[in-house]
Amino acid sequence: MPLLSIPSxxxxxxxxxxxxxxxxxxxxxxxxxxxxxxxxxxxxIDGSEPDAxxxxxxxxxxxxxxxxxxxxxxxxxxxxxxxxxxxxxxAGVLVGLGTRLANGCTSGHGVCGMSxxxxxxxxxxxxxxxxxxxxxxxxxxxxxxx
Amino acid sequence: xxxxxxxxxxxxxxxxxLISGMTDTAKVQGWLDLFGxxxxxxxxxxxxxxxxxxxxxxxxxxxxxxATGEAFPALPGPLIDGRLLTGSVLFGAGWAxxxxxxxxxxxxxxxxxxxxxxxxxxxxGGMVLSTVVGKRRLxxx
Numbered sequence: 001m002p003l004l005s006i007p008s009x010x011x012x013x014x015x016x017x018x019x020x021x022x023x024x025x026x027x028x029x030x031x032x033x034x035x036x037x038x039x040x041x042x043x044x045i046d047g048s049e050p051d052a053x054x055x056x057x058x059x060x061x062x063x064x065x066x067x068x069x070x071x072x073x074x075x076x077x078x079x080x081x082x083x084x085x086x087x088x089x090x091a092g093v094l095v096g097l098g099t100r101l102a103n104g105c106t107s108g109h110g111v112c113g114m115s116x117x118x119x120x121x122x123x124x125x126x127x128x129x130x131x132x133x134x135x136x137x138x139x140x141x142x143x144x145x146x
Numbered sequence: 147x148x149x150x151x152x153x154x155x156x157x158x159x160x161x162x163x164l165i166s167g168m169t170d171t172a173k174v175q176g177w178l179d180l181f182g183x184x185x186x187x188x189x190x191x192x193x194x195x196x197x198x199x200x201x202x203x204x205x206x207x208x209x210x211x212x213a214t215g216e217a218f219p220a221l222p223g224p225l226i227d228g229r230l231l232t233g234s235v236l237f238g239a240g241w242a243x244x245x246x247x248x249x250x251x252x253x254x255x256x257x258x259x260x261x262x263x264x265x266x267x268x269x270x271g272g273m274v275l276s277t278v279v280g281k282r283r284l285x286x287x
Contacts, residue, residue, distance in 0.1 A: 004268025007184035009167060013187040016166020017194020023158035024195070025202035030151035032212035034219055035159065042273045055152040060252065062156035067164045068256040077164065078173035079254050080245070082259035088261050089268040092251075094240025096272020098250060101233025101279070105246040108157075110192060115199035119224040124234045130151060136178040139242065146175060146243070 024112055031055065036108020037063075038099035082146075102128070148214050160253040166191040169246025169254040178242045240272075 024035035033052070040056045043049040049056075071077075082088055099105040102124050104113060110130075113121020139146045167173045167187055176185030206218045241247050244265050251258070251266050258265075 004180065007187075009173075009185075009187045010190045011189035013166050014163070015192040017160045017191035018198060019158055019162030020191070020204075021162075021163060021195035021198030023155045023162055025157040026151060026158065027192070028199070028202050028218070029205060029209075030155070030213045031148050032214070032216035032218050033152075035155060037159075037247070037252060038273075041248060041270070042276070043251065045257030045270055046277045047152045055148045058149040058153040059156035059159075062153040063160045063249070063252055064255050065160075066157035067253045069162040069171075070164060071257050073274060076257040077167075078170050078172070079195070079258045079262060080170055081173070081206055081258055081265070082244065083261060085264050088265045091240040091244035091246070092265040092268025093250075093272035093275065094208050094236045094243070095246065095248060095265075096269035096274075097238075097276045097279070098233045098238070098240060098271050098272070100276035101229050102237055103230070103233070105237060106241075107249050108191075111195040111199055115196045116203045117219060118221060120226065120230060123226050124230055126239065127231055127234035128238035130234045132242040133185040135179045135239045135242040136175060137181050140175075140179060140182060141210065 020107070021111065021115075024107070027059075028112070034108055035141045036104050036112060038096075038105040039103065039108055041102045042096075087145075098128075152213065159249065162195070163250045163253045166194075168247075169258070170249040174245040174247075174250075175242065178245075 027033045027035045040059055044053055044056050044060065047053070095105075102109070104121065104124060109121040109124040114125055136146065159252060162258035168191060173185060173187060179185070211217055237247075246262075246265050248269060251262065251269060254262055255266060278281055
């Protein structure tokens with residue numbers, strides 16, 4: 001449904017984005033921590049930052065629990081997850097390995113790092129975006145998958 | 147206190163991901179399909195998310211410590227190494243193949259079905275693998 005001829009998806013994107021930025025601001029100004037989803041999950045898994053493990057489990061619990069409650073109330077949106085489980089497994093390994101090697105993902109580098117003009121984050125974001133564009137082009141338009 | 151701040155942030159993050167459409171893998175793949183039916187929604191998400199953080203970093207620069215009394219994280223140096231570049235390429239490739247990055251994959255665990263669960267388990271596996279790869283590189287150096 002268009003509002004002032006702007007697609008509603010874009011408005012929801014902007015609103016959701018502002019809330020994502022707010023959540024990162026809360027973590028930074030409250031706890032002096034960078035909101036990076038891969039770093040938060042990864043450090044809990046490999047035990048690399050034991051002092052922060054408890055608060056990170058609280059973060060992860062709320063990250064799973066609060067949307068779960070919202071979905072119970074308002075219904076689940078489409079995730080359109082592929083039915084190709086081996087492909088999802090491959091993609092998951094690439095995302096887990098890649099984000100830990102790069103020390104960040106869309107939230108840590110894309111939102112928190114870019115907003116402080118971190119050179120590493122800007123380079124990482126440009127590279128993972130470019131890789132995503134290329135892989136999507138090859139997979140969808142050359143091999144006809146995805 | 148730190149745990150409560152962390153939980154509030156995690157909950158807001160999850161709601162933001164849900165509202166923005168980032169948990170819809172088709173939408174994310176549409177954004178990455180630059181040479182097809184391109185969906186620009188993610189530009190609004192990323193732009194919207196960066197705005198509050200631009201402000202937050204300015205506030206952080208003026209204060210010495212956070213509300214819970216810790217020094218803010220220092221800006222990392224400008225070092226661009228093979229690890230950063232390789233990791234970013236692998237991440238971008240996986241992001242395109244599944245349409246999931248780590249935050250939305252975790253947030254949608256309760257309604258993402260078997261596929262979402264398989265992705266998250268594999269992502270955890272990839273994170274464990276990164277510690278092995280990292281150690282090898284250290285041993286080789």
